Amino acid sequence: MIQIENVRKVYRARGGPVTALDDVSLHVARGEISGVIGRSGAGKSTLLRSVNVLERPDSGRIVVGGDDMLALPEAALRAKRQRIGVIHQHFGLLSSRDVAGNVAFALEVTGLPRAERKARVAELLELVGLSGQAKQYPAQLSGGQKQRVGIARALAAQPDVLLSDEATSALDPETTRSILELLRRLNSDFGLTILLITHEMEVVKRICDSAAIMRDGKIVEAGGVRELLVRPGSELARGLFPLPPAAPRPDTTVVDVTFVGEDAATPFISTLARTYSIDVNVLGGAIEEVGDTRVGRLRIELPGSPELNAPQIAHLREHGLSLEIAA
Numbered sequence: 001m002i003q004i005e006n007v008r009k010v011y012r013a014r015g016g017p018v019t020a021l022d023d024v025s026l027h028v029a030r031g032e033i034s035g036v037i038g039r040s041g042a043g044k045s046t047l048l049r050s051v052n053v054l055e056r057p058d059s060g061r062i063v064v065g066g067d068d069m070l071a072l073p074e075a076a077l078r079a080k081r082q083r084i085g086v087i088h089q090h091f092g093l094l095s096s097r098d099v100a101g102n103v104a105f106a107l108e109v110t111g112l113p114r115a116e117r118k119a120r121v122a123e124l125l126e127l128v129g130l131s132g133q134a135k136q137y138p139a140q141l142s143g144g145q146k147q148r149v150g151i152a153r154a155l156a157a158q159p160d161v162l163l164s165d166e167a168t169s170a171l172d173p174e175t176t177r178s179i180l181e182l183l184r185r186l187n188s189d190f191g192l193t194i195l196l197i198t199h200e201m202e203v204v205k206r207i208c209d210s211a212a213i214m215r216d217g218k219i220v221e222a223g224g225v226r227e228l229l230v231r232p233g234s235e236l237a238r239g240l241f242p243l244p245p246a247a248p249r250p251d252t253t254v255v256d257v258t259f260v261g262e263d264a265a266t267p268f269i270s271t272l273a274r275t276y277s278i279d280v281n282v283l284g285g286a287i288e289e290v291g292d293t294r295v296g297r298l299r300i301e302l303p304g305s306p307e308l309n310a311p312q313i314a315h316l317r318e319h320g321l322s323l324e325i326a327a
């Protein structure tokens with residue numbers, strides 16, 4: 001649905017050129033929620049703004065729903081932008097218009113007749129759970145409600161792509177969860193493809209099907225969230241399950257074990273200890289809900305060198321567990 005290919009963007013800043021996007025490629029499949037995560041300055045906003053060409057890359061290719069965005073003439077690009085919904089961290093609502101008016105504003109430009117506009121606004125407010133707030137003004141709303149208005153407005157032109165620019169960064173954890181649930185529902189009910197940028201692991205963990213980690217204008221890791229979590233050495237897994245630094249004691253082997261879904265129910269530690277008559281020391285770990293799946297990561301210590309533990313390591317692998325052996 002969204003193909004970003006070899007995109008490059010250099011800002012000519014006063015202090016010298018800044019490479020915000022350095023040969024970035026990313027594909028978002030139709031109906032997928034894809035998250036780009038990275039620290040401030042990584043290039044996330046530039047990437048998101050490139051998708052609807054609010055920022056024009058210096059080179060590369062961007063295709064959204066079959067349209068080659070960088071080749072579209074200005075009028076066609078404007079029309080296409082209307083079909084790509086955007087939500088922002090600071091909501092961007094008009095303070096002089098009530099909730100219904102804010103959503104209607106997005107429909108005015110589409111040329112929909114007045115009566116149909118009204119019906120569509122009511123439908124959109126119902127969708128985001130704000131039917132009772134139609135006559136309220138932004139100043140009277142909570143942050144979560146403001147973002148719901150933002151989402152209703154973004155959906156006004158029935159886009160099939162939604163771009164989310166840190167949509168939950170200004171919200172408390174509980175409100176964040178409810179907004180993420182709403183996005184997930186819109187995704188599953190309407191097949192809405194969502195590309196979001198965030199600096200919060202929580203967002204990736206809760207709703208993303210795929211994720212890309214950005215650093216210094218580059219994508220350093222990308223893939224399905226579940227697949228990344230079990231990939232040895234994955235930064236996403238390290239970010240989601242921060243474990244203390246592994247400093248193996250002499251004559252021990254430290255192993256990080258990642259288990260997903262059904263594996264989480266297998267008592268692999270006691271089985272291992274029993275099968276090989278060894279003591280297994282648990283050094284740390286956590287279990288998280290990732291989407292609707294339980295994923296856990298445990299750091300365990302086995303007596304003896306990694307060579308001596310080869311059978312034990314093979315045993316764990318045979319049970320479908322993903323392992324990383326600390327050097």
Ligand SMILES: Nc1ncnc2c1ncn2[C@@H]1O[C@H](COP(=O)(O)OP(=O)(O)OP(=O)(O)O)[C@@H](O)[C@H]1O
Nearest residue numbers: 011013018020038039040041042043044045046047
């Ligand atoms: N208009 C601009 N002119 C010059 N440099 C810019 C401009 N916009 C962004 N940059 C620089 O490009 C780099 C990437 O910025 P960008 O805003 O895309 O990153 P980000 O990951 O979204 O960070 P943040 O979350 O802080 O917005 C940064 O070094 C930033 O200073």
